[in-house]
Amino acid sequence: AQKITQTQPGMFVQEKEAVTLDCTYDTSDPSYGLFWYKQPSSGEMIFLIYQGSYDQQNATEGRYSLNFQKARKSANLVISASQLGDSAMYFCAPTTGRRALTFGSGTRLQVQP
Amino acid sequence: DAGVIQSPRHEVTEMGQEVTLRCKPISGHDYLFWYRQTMMRGLELLIYFNNNVPIDDSGMPEDRFSAKMPNASFSTLKIQPSEPRDSAVYFCASSLNGYNSPLHFGNGTRLTVT
Numbered sequence: 001a002q003k004i005t006q007t008q009p010g011m012f013v014q015e016k017e018a019v020t021l022d023c024t025y026d027t028s029d030p031s032y033g034l035f036w037y038k039q040p041s042s043g044e045m046i047f048l049i050y051q052g053s054y055d056q057q058n059a060t061e062g063r064y065s066l067n068f069q070k071a072r073k074s075a076n077l078v079i080s081a082s083q084l085g086d087s088a089m090y091f092c093a094p095t096t097g098r099r100a101l102t103f104g105s106g107t108r109l110q111v112q113p
Numbered sequence: 114d115a116g117v118i119q120s121p122r123h124e125v126t127e128m129g130q131e132v133t134l135r136c137k138p139i140s141g142h143d144y145l146f147w148y149r150q151t152m153m154r155g156l157e158l159l160i161y162f163n164n165n166v167p168i169d170d171s172g173m174p175e176d177r178f179s180a181k182m183p184n185a186s187f188s189t190l191k192i193q194p195s196e197p198r199d200s201a202v203y204f205c206a207s208s209l210n211g212y213n214s215p216l217h218f219g220n221g222t223r224l225t226v227t
Contacts, residue, residue, distance in 0.1 A: 045218035
């Protein structure tokens with residue numbers, strides 16, 4: 001089974017600042033993908049960003065970007081210019097082959113005004 | 114695109130009763146997943162289907178749980194008999210190819226077993 005580690009159970013950030021949410025994983029597969037999801041207090045799961053292990057560049061989607069370090073098996077999510085609406089749980093989820101997504105324990109981010 | 118549709122949104126039932134959760138995936142998605150979320154255990158994969166065929170049900174907690182996908186547009190998760198420890202939010206999700214395409218989640222069913 002894959003091991004996923006999100007070491008920060010809770011994070012605080014000031015509005016308009018950047019924040020990095022950590023994720024490390026353990027896989028022996030050379031080819032895999034990494035997803036990040038957001039879960040606001042309303043409960044829905046929202047896809048944010050995807051990184052393939054062979055992608056040459058770090059993925060970016062608007063204010064979201066991935067700091068992908070393949071050798072270290074880490075894929076940290078960077079949120080720039082934090083907004084109050086970014087307050088939520090954030091889950092990292094690596095996937096390999098035909099296996100379904102396994103989610104980390106999550107990081108609760110609170111953006112303060 | 115209507116997204117993944119789950120019903121009911123909330124279900125309250127008494128211990129011992131049968132519970133059926135329903136899911137309609139996004140049209141054209143070949144993969145369907147059932148997850149359960151609790152505070153203690155986080156998001157757990159229960160079972161997933163590819164082209165209506167169950168691929169991995171190793172996450173199904175016990176024989177009281179069963180899932181079916183009779184066609185590409187409908188899936189059910191049944192718990193019989195239900196127990197208080199089954200109380201959780203149950204999510205259905207679908208994806209295009211299951212590997213490097215994202216999961217699209219339904220809004221979940223909050224199950225409370227008293």
